[in-house]
Amino acid sequence: MRSDAARNRTKVLAAAEAVLGEQGLAARMDEIARRAGVGVGTVYRHFATKEALYAAIVSARVDLLLQEAARLRACAEPQTAFFTFFARIVADAASKKALTDALQDAGVDIKAEQTDQRAQMRDALADLLHRGQRAGAVRPDIGMLEILALLRGASMAAETGDYSGPVLDRAVAVLFDGLRPSVAPTDPVPQV
Amino acid sequence: MRSDAARNRTKVLAAAEAVLGEQGLAARMDEIARRAGVGVGTVYRHFATKEALYAAIVSARVDLLLQEAARLRACAEPQTAFFTFFARIVADAASKKALTDALQDAGVDIKAEQTDQRAQMRDALADLLHRGQRAGAVRPDIGMLEILALLRGASMAAETGDYSGPVLDRAVAVLFDGLRPSVAPTDPVPQV
DNA sequence: GTAGAATCGGAATCGTGATTCCGCTTGAAG
DNA sequence: CTTCAAGCGGAATCACGATTCCGATTCTAC
Numbered sequence: 001m002r003s004d005a006a007r008n009r010t011k012v013l014a015a016a017e018a019v020l021g022e023q024g025l026a027a028r029m030d031e032i033a034r035r036a037g038v039g040v041g042t043v044y045r046h047f048a049t050k051e052a053l054y055a056a057i058v059s060a061r062v063d064l065l066l067q068e069a070a071r072l073r074a075c076a077e078p079q080t081a082f083f084t085f086f087a088r089i090v091a092d093a094a095s096k097k098a099l100t101d102a103l104q105d106a107g108v109d110i111k112a113e114q115t116d117q118r119a120q121m122r123d124a125l126a127d128l129l130h131r132g133q134r135a136g137a138v139r140p141d142i143g144m145l146e147i148l149a150l151l152r153g154a155s156m157a158a159e160t161g162d163y164s165g166p167v168l169d170r171a172v173a174v175l176f177d178g179l180r181p182s183v184a185p186t187d188p189v190p191q192v
Numbered sequence: 193m194r195s196d197a198a199r200n201r202t203k204v205l206a207a208a209e210a211v212l213g214e215q216g217l218a219a220r221m222d223e224i225a226r227r228a229g230v231g232v233g234t235v236y237r238h239f240a241t242k243e244a245l246y247a248a249i250v251s252a253r254v255d256l257l258l259q260e261a262a263r264l265r266a267c268a269e270p271q272t273a274f275f276t277f278f279a280r281i282v283a284d285a286a287s288k289k290a291l292t293d294a295l296q297d298a299g300v301d302i303k304a305e306q307t308d309q310r311a312q313m314r315d316a317l318a319d320l321l322h323r324g325q326r327a328g329a330v331r332p333d334i335g336m337l338e339i340l341a342l343l344r345g346a347s348m349a350a351e352t353g354d355y356s357g358p359v360l361d362r363a364v365a366v367l368f369d370g371l372r373p374s375v376a377p378t379d380p381v382p383q384v
Numbered sequence: 385g386t387a388g389a390a391t392c393g394g395a396a397t398c399g400t401g402a403t404t405c406c407g408c409t410t411g412a413a414g
Numbered sequence: 415c416t417t418c419a420a421g422c423g424g425a426a427t428c429a430c431g432a433t434t435c436c437g438a439t440t441c442t443a444c
């Protein structure tokens with residue numbers, strides 16, 4: 001690859017990371033090109049479609065989360081590892097838009113890589129959850145489905161950017177309290 | 193108003209309720225017109241823009257919720273009223289798309305009516321929350337901001353339609369457990 | 385029954401933003 | 415220092431869906 005091409009690819013990725021992080025999928029290609037100091041044509045030379053570019057960015061972001069998960073699985077205490085990871089994901093969503101979808105959406109054209117990452121993410125989360133449960137830090141009567149729903153909701157709310165950091169922290173703390181084993185038997189839940 | 197016009201307006205509203213409930217703002221005007229058995233022009237005769245139509249539908253839906261809130265404020269026990277209302281909103285979001293935004297979004301062109309409804313909703317929720325707290329059913333160390341964030345997240349997750357009813361119910365139950373006063377001293381909450 | 389205003393239907397228009405195209409530039413091989 | 419294929423910029427093209435327009439249809443009043 002020609003050296004200037006490589007340089008441009010890097011610039012495009014950086015700009016896309018920034019713009020997509022701010023605006024999510026709503027970002028425009030022109031804007032990304034402009035911020036990269038490059039023509040739209042160049043963006044398209046490196047990434048066939050907006051979705052492909054988007055996928056590249058999200059994939060990198062998810063990889064970081066997966067590394068974090070691996071670290072936690074390796075060294076952290078099972079009592080806190082699950083909560084730490086959960087909070088990490090929510091914080092990531094708060095700082096950068098458009099991660100949420102990658103977490104679970106049944107996007108139309110899922111690439112093999114994405115499917116794979118999704119599976120890895122799910123595995124890591126399941127493992128951390130089960131360890132936490134075995135360690136007595138997480139209530140035993142819930143499964144991955146509930147966790148995914150809660151994580152999704154928390155990430156989406158965080159992503160809106162309507163709530164300040166402290167408020168989000170307290171909201172997540174409430175969630176975590178609900179996830180701990182109750183000292184007393186759980187109250188019945190009002191049905192709708 | 194001419195009788196056929198009134199009839200059409202009704203048909204449009206019904207179709208819009210259905211289509212917007214299924215697809216949210218992504219719904220197309222053609223689709224709404226088609227399902228109403230009417231031309232697009234007719235839809236526009238009754239509602240100036242897609243947003244106006246959308247607003248009319250959401251407004252009606254919110255009104256129902258406000259009535260429910262009034263009922264709860266009037267008769268229900270304060271220990272359960274708050275939770276019942278919270279669950280009711282989430283259930284509504286699960287069955288019909290696009291309510292969430294109306295809950296809090298800072299939409300660009302908010303009509304007076306919507307602002308008013310939003311205020312009413314906020315008041316009702318605040319009242320139910322405070323009653324619950326005074327009755328000792330809701331932990332006292334959280335405020336409306338946290339509740340709104342949690343409600344938003346729950347509604348958004350419910351709206352995706354990715355989770356079955358029972359899973360959602362259990363996830364909401366976890367949330368509710370987190371919102372109850374802890375028997376043991378509360379874990380430290382991340383402060384500002 | 386008829387006139388005339390109110391409505392209707394849906395093709396044509398517009399706006400927005402992704403994607404393509406192509407003449408011009410530039411890196412690097414010989 | 416040439417050569418020329420890879421790469422570039424950004425105007426032109428396309429797609430898609432909201433909104434407008436206007437001739438053709440009803441309703442309703444008389």
